[in-house]
Amino acid sequence: MSFAQIIIITIITGLVGIDCYMEVFQTYRPLILGTIIGLVMGDVKTGLIIGATFEMMWMGLMPIGGAVPPNMVIATVIGVVFGIASGKGADVAIGFGVPFAVLMQGIVILMYTGFSYFNTSATKYIKQGKSKQFDLIQLKASIVIFFCYAIVAFLPIWLGIDKAEVIVNILPEWLINGLSVAGGLMPAIGFAILLNTMFKKDYIIFLAMGFILVTYLSLPILPLAVIGVCIAVYDYMIPGKKATALATTTESEDYTDGI
Amino acid sequence: MASNTTLTKKDLNKVGFRSILLNTTFNYERMQATGFTYSMKPVIDKIYADDEEEKKERELNHLTFMNSHSYAITLIMGICAAMEERKEKKELINGIKVALMGPLAGLGDSLVWFTAIPILAGIGISFAMDGNILGSIFFFLAFNLLGFAIRFGFLHMGYKLGIGILDKISVIGDKITRAAGILGMTVIGGLIASYVTLNTALTITSGDAAVNLQTDVFDSIMPNLLPMLYTMFIFYLIRSKKKSPTMLIAITIILCVIGSFFGIF
DSSP states (O other): OOHHHHHHHHHHHHHHHHHHHHTOSOTTSHHHHHHHHHHHHTOHHHHHHHHHHHHHHTTTOOOOTTOOOSOHHHHHHHHHHHHHHTTOTHHHHHHHHHHHHHHHHHHHHHHHHHTHHHHHHHHHHHHHTOHHHHHHHHHHHHHHHHHHHHHHHHHHHHHHGGGHHHHHHHSOHHHHHHHHHHHHHHHHHHHHHHHHHHOOGGGHHHHHHHHHHHHHHOOOHHHHHHHHHHHHHHHHHSOSSHHHHTTTHHHHOOOTTTO | OOOOOOOOHHHHHHHHHHGGGTTTTOBTTTBTHHHHHHHHHHHHHHHTTTOHHHHHHHHHHHSSOBOOOTTTTHHHHHHHHHHHHTTOOHHHHHHHHHHHHHHHHHHHIIIIIIIIHHHHHHHHHHHHTTTOTHHHHHHHHHHHHHHHHHHHHHHHHHHHHGGGHHHHHHHHHHHHHHHHHHHHHHHHHHHHHHHOOOOOOOEEEETTEEEEIIIIIIHHHOTTHHHHHHHHHHHHHHHTTOOOHHHHHHHHHHHHHHHHHTTOO
């Protein structure tokens, strides 16, 4: 891996990090970011597969109401870079990516705390009538976010990339196999968290239906989604006691567990 | 008090484009306050162009705690724009903001994060797992099309409806949330079957006959039974034991490594 590649990946991580903070274009979703990093590393296919695996893992981990999940941007960047550089692909990506994702989670919490500073300066600039300075706050914040992400991506890659293969080769077979099995189970975490946020007893039957249709009929997700839309529209249209039955929906959502 | 400045579509679109930067200054103290004020600024600047003091007052008024869905929040911006145009009292504007941010966040979360992402990403993943780059491209384009449709659609809708929407959102919102829940659950059921993988290597030997638990038992009765059971186990840990995502990842990795060591997987 050349130094130029490391720099390109560092810059991409910084920019995608801003998008992740803003929650706008979704370039930070592992499925998309994994592909981009794979492209820079010269192995799009592995990037795609690691990205898709992480995508499922993070599917339910949404940054809602200021809660901070382990950081998917850093996980994807480190996971894809080291997965490809070590030659082991998706099997080791989780082992490399997750620790840094947890580190970045802490740094994002620090940013969420420290950025209160911008409230103070916003108040000041409005009182002084300085419109230009007020608008520039957005840029200042973006620059801080950029460097926080860029540094966390740059250091481990720059310091560790030569050793990636060595590290992986001294690991025993059962450990690699264990990590690989864990990789297959990671989507369960994403889906379970998603379930928890939407869960209502009357929905269980639909979960079972989706599971059965795919397990026994090998239905792909797209036609399954179309079937789901049909049922949802039918349910929406039939008159009944829907509104009262659902009056508690929003209140019953529980975000206290950090997602 | 009648307003003599009317807002144009262009003014509203300015708010829409500025709302992209809503979360740039997100913080625990006032969350989206600065971003919301930044988005509303062109509207206030135009309406109060000849009253510098009132302009400052109005802008500071928006610089209070705000937290709603990153896209759907433009509905509130639209309503606020209509109210600023009519030069409504600051207290009334604040009341509307506080009343709407919670329900709208719930609606936006269930539609965008819990329905659109799993479905669109699920479709993208099915391509990506085969190494097809279309998976990423489809996800990116489809999601952004939806995201910007919501952003600008809600903005103009909010402006048109003004305050009248307050009653509607609680009734329609609940029905949409339920429809989204049904759709989301159906797809998650399918995603669990498609993408959670767990196979056991255990064999039971009785006399000469060796029964492979996975291929001979599970695969013939219900192939994805183990993945479903594990997902339910994690679900139980979240719902009843309130375990954090980081803890769940750690538990999964440790269980798998131990299981692998003893030859269970």
